[in-house]
Amino acid sequence: MGCGASKAAEVLPGQAADNVERKEHAIAAENGTDVANAPGGRQLNKVSSQLGGKTVQNSFVVQKTRSRNKRATEEALGDSIPTKVERDPNWDFKEEEPLNKDAANAFQLPAESVVVAEPGMQGPAISGPSFKMARGAQAQILADLKSKGQMQDVPANKEKLSSSDPDVVMEGVIYFREQLSVVNPPVSAVRSSGILPTLVKLLGEVHNSKLQYEVAWILTNICSAEHEDCAAVVDQNAIPIFVSMLRNCEETDVLEQAIWALGNIAADCTELQRAVLDEEVVFPLLECMERHMAHPSVLRHCAWLLSNLCRPKPQEDVLLDTIPMACRIIASSSDQEAITHACWALKYLTGAPHGLDVLSEVPELEATLSKLVAWIEEATSILTIPSLRTVVNLCSGSSRNMQLIVDAGALSAMLACLDKCDRLSLKKDAVWALSNVAAGTCSQVEAMARAGAFPKIIALLHGNEEALKRECAFTLANPWASNVGISPDVADLLIKDGVLKELVDLLDLSVDTSIVKVAIQGLQEATKRGQQMMRDEANKQMAEGQEEPNVSNRIAEVIKEHGALDKLHELLASTEEEVYFKANGLKNILAFL
Template sequence: MPWLYLGHPSLALPPCQRGQTGLTPQPWGGFPSPGLQSSGQGPLSRFIRHTCLSWTYDSRAAALGGTMTFRGDGNKRDEHLLKKRNVPQEESLEDSDIDSDFKGQNVTLEAILQNAVSDNGLIQLSAVQAARKLLSSDRNPPIDDLIKSGILPILVKCCLALTNIASGTSQQTQAVDAVPLFLRLLQSPHQNVCEQAVWALGNIIGDGPQCRDYVISLGVVKPLLSFINPSIPITFLRNVTWVIVNLCRNKDPPPPMETVQEILPALCVLIYHTDINILVDTVWALSYLTDGGNEQIQMVIDSGLSLPRPLLSHQEVKVQTAALRAVGNIVTGTDEQTQVVLNCDVLSHFPNLLTHPKEKINKEAVWFLSNITAGNQQQVQAVIDAGLLPMIIHQLAKGDFGTQKEAAWAISNLTISGRKDQVEYLVQQNVVPPFCSLLSVKDSQVVQVVLDGLKNVLIMAGDEASTIAEIIEECGGLEKIENLQQHENEDIYKLAFEIIDQYFSGDDIDEDPSLIPEATQGGTFNFDPATNLQAKEFKF
C-alpha cells in the first residue's frame, strides 16, 4: 500500500494535484497503553528522549529572481538597496511634510512618476507617499491610471527594500513596522506585489515566536493560504510554503492551536506536490507541528493527513530526512499514537535506512527505533519481527558516536520495556560486548544508559545472571565497571558499585565450575574460561 494514512477512516483523503489516483486510506484504531516497565534507574521516558537530537532544519526561501535575498544572506544584497537603506533618518519626510509640499497643488501622475525615478532618495520617498495618498482616497482611487503610468515596478522595488531589511537581524526586523501594510498588499490584484509582501512577512515571521504570533494576530494565515491554488506560479508557491514552515516552527511557545487547525488542510494538499522544494518544506512543517507535544501530534493524526510512505525511501536525502523526522516525532507520543505509525508498515523501510550511506540518516533511523523500543511489548516485538535488532546492534558497534548513542538508548529501552524472552533474544544477538565498549566514553549520559541496561539484563536473567556476568568480564566490561566506581558522577559510581557488589563478588566466581582449571593427562592444568563459556548455550 503506497500511502501512509495518519487519519481517521471517516475523513476524506485530500485531493491530489498531480493526477495521482487510487489512493486508499489505511484506517487505524485505538490500542491499549500498558505503559513502560522500569527496572532500577531506567532511561528517560519516550517524550523526554525525543528532544536529545540536536540536528535541525534551516528554513530558506526559494529564489524568486531579481534582487531578492535569503534570510541571513545580507552580504549579497543589491548595492542599490543598501544605499536606499542608508538615507539619514533626520532627513526623512513625514506625511505632514508631504502635505505641505503638495497642499494646494494638483499633483499629476506624470509628476509623481518623474519624482519616483529621481536619483534623490528623498524625492523618491515623496513620490511613493504621494502615490499612497492617491490610492488611499475614498473617491475612485486612480488605480488603473497609476498602473498605466509605469510606477508599479518602482513600488515593487520599495516593497523589496523593506523585504530585505526584514531579512536582517532582530533589531532590523523590528524596525520594519510595516506588517499591517504588508498584509494589505496581500490583497493586491498584482501577483508580483503579493509575492513581495509574502516574502517580507515570511522574514518577519521567521524572526521568532513573538514576531510569528504578532503577525498571526493581525490575520496573516487566511490570505496566505488563499494563494494555494492551481494557477499560482511554482516560485510563488515555494515562497508561500516556506512561510508556512516559519508559521509552524518554534515550540516555546508553539503556534496557536487555531493556527495549526487552519494550516493542516493546506499541508494535506501540499504533501502531494511533485516539486522537491515544496515537498521538503511541507514535510518539515509537519515535523515542527509534531514536535510540539502529544496534543499537536493528535491534531495532525486527526486532520486526515496522508504522508506518502515512499518518502522514507525517496532518492533525495533531504526528503528522506524530513519524512523520517516527521514520523519520528509522532512516535515520541503515546503508545496509541506510535501504533498509528506502526500500522502503516513503516518498519519495512528501515533496513535501507539503517544501511544508508549517510550517517545522519542512520542516526535518525536508530533514534526512531529507540522510541519504539520505549513502547509496549507488542511494539518491541514489531522491531524484533522486522529483523531490525541485529542492525541496531551493528550500529551500536560500528556507527559513528552519535548513532552509537541512539543505539544505546534503543537497547537500554528494550531492557525496560521488553519481556524476558525479548531481552534473552537481545543477549543472543551478542549485544553485550559492543554495549560494554561504550562504558569508556566521556559522555556521562551514555555511560549511565549502558549501566542501566546492563543492570536490567542481569536482573532479568535471574539464575543465569552469572552467565551474563561472565560475558561482561570476558569482553572487558568488568574492568570498565570497576573503573567507573571512581567516576565523578554520583549516579554512575553508585550504579557501578551495585553491579560489582551484586554480580561480581569473589564467592560467585569461585563457585562457577566453568572457571575451575581442568587437569590434563600430564598432570598440568588447562585454564581456558573463554572456551568453556562459548560452549554454553545461553538461555534465561
C-alpha cells in the same frame, strides 16, 4: 512470533511520567554577535550574490548550540531506563556540516525567476529554509545602474512620489525599486530619505495594481535588510495592508510580492514574527493557499511564508490549523519548492504541544507519511532533513504515533538512511528515533528486530562516530524496560541479535562512563524482565497441574554466560562513585540468581 497480550504502561521508579524530556537547549544571537542579550535567540547573517543575471540578498538563520545532555539527569530518572523522550523544540544540531550542492539548490527563493545565493548553506542545515530574501533586478537594469551610479537623484524622485500625476509617481517608484535591486543595495540610505510613509500609503492604492506591485517590491527588499530597516516598514503599519492583500488581491504577481514581504518580516526576529501573527494572518493565508493550489508560484510563496511563521517553534496555537494544508501540499503537490517549505513547516508544527494530536487526524496523513518515509530512505534528498525530523517528533509522542511511522515503513527507511548518509546530524536523528521506538511497545520492538535494526546499531557502536554511541546504547537498553513488556519470543530475537552481549561488552573502564551507566541499567532491567518471565512461566506450569515448576531466569543466565560478573567486578575500580554502586548492585543481583 507474537508478543502476546499488551501490558498496561507503568511509570518507572523515579520517573515523573512516561515521556521524559531531553534537557537540551539551543542558544543563538540575534542581529549580530551578542548572544547573551539577543532577543529571539537567532543570528541573521547577510549574504548577497548575483547569479544568472539575478541579484539576491539573503539573510539566513544560524543557530549556535552548546553541549548536549540528551537525557534527564540521573536524579530525575532514579534507577530506571528512560523510555520515550521528547526533543526540545529549541534544540538543533551544531553547524558542523554544510549541505551538498543539490541540497543547497533546494532552498531557492519562492519565485520562479530568481535564484538564491549559497552562503555556505549553514542556514538550511540548521533551521530550514527560513531566509529573508530580496528580489533582484534584470541584468540590463543592473548594467544601466552601474553606468549611471546609485543614489544620484533621490530628492527629485522623492518629490515625484507625492505628485498628482500617476505617471510621475510611477517614475519615482521605479527609480527606488531599481536602486534597491542591486548587489549591496543602499537600503539604509533609502530608508533615511524619509520615503517610507509615502510608500506605505501608495501600497494601499488597490485600484492601481502595477503601482502596488512596484511599491511592494521596494518594501520587500527593505524588509530583507537589517532589523532596523524591516522594523521601520512595520512601524509605518504596512503589515495590515499586506495581510488585506492576501484576502483581496486578484493579481498573482502583486499577491506574490505581498506574501514575499510578509515572509521577510516574519523571518527578521521573534517580535516581528509576532507582529505578523497579531494581524491574524493565518486564516487569510490558508484561504489564499486554498484558492491557488493549482498555481505553483503562489503556492510556494505561501508555503515559504508558513515556514517562516512557524520557525523555530510556533508562537500561537492557531498555527496548528495549518498542519492539514502542509500535509496536503506534501501529499499532492508536484512543486518541489512548495513541498520543501511545507516539510519544514510540518517539522516545526509537529514539535509544538498538541501538534502531533492535530497531525494524527489529518485525512492525508497516510499519504504524507509515505512521502516522508521515501525521502528519508533516499538519504541524500533535499527533503531528508525535515522529513526525518518530523518522524523524530512522531517518535517522541505516544505509542500510537510511533505505530503510525512503523506502519509507514519508517524503520527500514531510517536504517537505509544510516547506510547511505554521511551527515552526522542525520545519523543522530535516525538513531534518536530508533531509540524511542525501542522504548515503545513489544510489537514495535519486534518490528525493529525483524527489520534488522539491532545489528545495525551494534555496528555503529563499533564505529568511529563517538557522538552516536550513547544513543546507540539507549537503543539496546530501552527494550528491556518493564513498561515495554517484551515477550519471551521477542527477548529471544534480541538475544540472537547480540543485544545482551553488546551491553555486557560495554561494561568496561575504557568506555565513556555515561554509556557504561546506560549498559548497567539496561542489564539490570533485562534481569528484572527475566525474573518476571520466570514467574509467568511458573504460574503457567502450576495452572497446568505441575506442582514444582521447572523454571529459570534465562536472561540472567545469558548475561552471566557473556562474562558479566567479571566485567562488573572490574568496574568496581571505577573512580566514579555512581558507576561503582551501580556495578556492585548488579553484580550482587546476578550472583544471587
